[in-house]
Amino acid sequence: MTTELSVRVEDKLFYNRYLVDAGRPHIKVRPHTVPSPALLTLLRACPARCYELNDAGQVEVTVDGCVECGTCRVIGEPGGDIEWSYPRGGYGVLFKFG
Amino acid sequence: MIEEKFDAIVVGAGMAGNAAALTLAQRGLKVLQLERGEYSGSKNVQGAILYADMLEKLIPDFREDAPLERHLVEQRFWMMDDRSHVGLHYRSDDFNEERPNRYTIIRAQFDKWFSSKVREAGATVLCETTVTELAQDAYGRVIGVRTDRHDGEVHADVVVLAEGVNGLLGTRADLRARPRPDNVALAVKEMHFLPRETIEARFNLKGDEGTVIEAAGTISRGMTGMGFIYANKECVSLGIGCLVSDFEKTGETPYGLLERFKRHPSVAPLIEGSEVKEYSAHLIPEGGYKAIPQLYGHGWVVVGDAAQLNNAIHREGSNLAMTSGRIAAEAIFQVKSRRDPMTKENLSLYKKMLDDSFVIKDLKKYKDMPQLMHIQSQNFFLTYPQLVSKAMQNFVRVDGTPKAEKEKTTLRSFVSARSWTGLFGDAFRFARAWR
Helix, strand or coil, rough: CCCCCCCCHHHHHHHCEECCCCCCCCEEEEECCCCCCCHHHHHHHHHCEEECCCCCCCCCECHHHHHCCCCHHHHHHCCCCCEECCCCCCCCCCCCCC | CCEEEEEEEEEECCCHHHHHHHHHHHCCCCEECCCCCCCCCCCCCCCCCCEEEHHHCCCCCCHHCCCCCCEEEEEEEECCCCCEEEEEEEEHHHCCCCCCEECCHHHHHHHHHHHHHHCCCEEEEECCCCCCEEECCCCCCCCEECCCCCEEEEEEEEEEEEECCCCCCHHHHHCCCCCCCCCEEEEEEEECCCCCHHHHHHCCCCCEEEEEEEEEEHHCCCCCEEEEEEEEEEEEEEEEEEEEEHHHHHHCCHHHHHHHHHCCCCHHHHCCCCCEEEEEEEEEEECCHHHCCEEECCCCEEEEHHHCCCCCCCCCHHHHHHHHHHHHHHHHHHHCCCCCCHHHHHHHHHHHHCCCCCCHHHHHHHHHHHHHHCCHHHHHHHHHHHHHHHHHHHHHCCCCCHHHHHHHHHHHHHHHHHHHHHHHHHHHHHHHHHH
């Protein structure tokens, strides 16, 4: 069982309810040319796969599917790689079961 | 600015926040509780097991109308390798009692109910309100909070920080440090829906009986972590969590671990044919006693997960949250009754009361365990589960090999994997950390 399993995180996020605060992302990545090791870690550590590499090799975040766990904050905030706030009241993920 | 001044503001409506707000309101204090979710519970994630004793102290007749799932009659521990598990099951009809001790619950539903009790007790509960920072005076004393509502500054004598494991307010105000990656686990969870009868047949249950499985071993791929499978009435909560620092080190993905756990031959039949209705993730405080931050200061106290109050060994978090919330509220009430100000010195009563409770006593007992598990994760989560599984197979498989020879093979496999010094050292360190 060493092979990488293919998992479509998008399918998992599709089960969830969200109220997206359009134009006001609650997480921001510090502009960079070459991503830091911490930023690269987020590509795999984020459980909602919100972090992706763009064509220029920089790390970008799309918060629409964020489950607000805070893992990226714990990893990325100490070095100033990301800025993390909670979404405005009422916005973000809306758990039905939790 | 809301002109009205409150006796206390509670930030957050999880277990700790609701326990604090309820207790304060029951004692007649003027309480404002702020919650960022659309309702209390909509941002909260847990396995989840509810411990009746701690809730009874707050709401003695909770069984009458609380949304409970199943009362637990059985606990299973699984030590897993890739194809097997070695189990320790405890089941007792004693748990089919009038006032059962533990229940599975669904947090979003339970917390909504809990919040209704907070309102009934007289607290003002404001949802869809994110607290953005603490309001402090020139001396750094906490005098209230600022929210994302228009003109959103509110003042109170004391602020109860029940903002959860990832609470921003306390860290932004330098009241405590941000959790370190080796002090928090990331857990991911899915809710698998199945017909009630199917769950009861697969888990050997009848009526509202329930069972929970806690699993450790190769499922965490050498990282410090655990899986869980909890039977609710019509769904199964299934998840797995590992230290964030281990995810950093290994590059494993949380959803990859979850998928592998679900496909394990011991797990797959339990959830076969289910409909998944939610995928969630949450951090769990794992640092134990040594990670507990400063718990009080001028005009504030911190409770629950935000204070890292979680017993990782016994998988108890929500009861420590409820108890710390209640104790903080009682301390505040005592200070208030004496008409004393909410100074750091006066609020140290909360810490004193907490030290005398099971919360700190239990965390102190296991103070060396988190470190042992982190440093020895390869041994405890990979090597030993594989060895134990092999030993069990050797024990039960009948193939004509003389028993004495089988025992020698088993012993040799342990010694060659860990050496005598390693085996005794592990046993000694484990015993000392447990003591």
